[in-house]
Amino acid sequence: MAIEMSKKREISKFTDKLRSIGQGVLSPKKMQIKIFADGADKQTMLRYYQNPLIAGFTTNPTLMRKAGVADYASFAHDILSVITDRPICFEVFSDDFSEMEKQADTISSWGKNVYVKIPITNTKGESSTALVKRLSAAGVKLNVTAMTLYEQVASVAPILSQGAGGIVSIFAGRVADAGQDPLPTMKKSLEFLQSYPNVELLWASPRELYNLVQAESIGCHIITITDDILKKLPLLGGDLKQVSLDTVQMFYNDAHAAAYTIKTAMPIANKTK
16 A cells, blocks of 8 residues: 555656646756757758757768768768767667677777767677677777667666766657557666666657656656757747647648638528528
C-alpha cells in the first residue's frame, strides 16, 4: 500500500512539472537541457549556429544522404571550418569493427569539438563495446548511438567513464513508435548515469515538441531535434485559447485562398415553415 501511494505521488509530481513547463513557467531559455540541432543541410546548420539556444549538432549518414551530401569528408570539413566551438557529431558507417575504428580515428582528428558516433552494434547485431572501450581509452570523444534499451546504456557508460567520457543516445522516438513508453527507460538510464558524471544521456529521434518538455522534466542532459520541430520552439508555453483561435483562422484562410465553394440548399428549418 505504501509503495502504491509512493508511486502515485511520484506520478503526480511528474505530471505537475510537465504541466508547469507546458504553461510557459519554463521557456527554452530557462531550460537546463542542452538542445542540439539534428540535420545535415549546411545552410540550416549555420543558421542554428547563430542561435544561442542551440548547444551542439548531430548528423548521420541518412540525414546526409537526404540533404544531398556527396562527399562525407568535404562536407564535414566545410561545416567544421565555421562551427568550431560547439559539439558536433559525425558517424562512422563501416560495418566492420576494424574499419570502423580507422574511420573513428580519422573523424576524431577533424576537430577538438568533434564527437564520433559509434552504433551500439553493427548490422549483424554484434556489440561494439570492445571498440568503444579502445577508442575511449585512446581519448576519442564518443556518442554511442542507436540505443533503445537500458541494458545497452548500462553496458557502455562505465566504459566511456573510464576513458574520455561521452554521450549515450537512446532513440526515444523509435521506442515510442514500437508502442512503448520511453520514459521509464530514460529515467532509469539517468539514475544509472548519476555514478558516471562524465557521460551524458541524449534523447534522440523526438517526434514532437512535447518530447523536449518531457526530456527537460526528467533531467535529461541533451536532446537533438530536427529543423521541422525546432521551428516550433516559439510555440512552447503558448496560450491554448489562442492556439485554438489560430487553428480556426488557419482553416478559414486556407479555404478562402483555395477559393473553395459549396452549393448550399435552403436550410431545413426554413423548409418546414
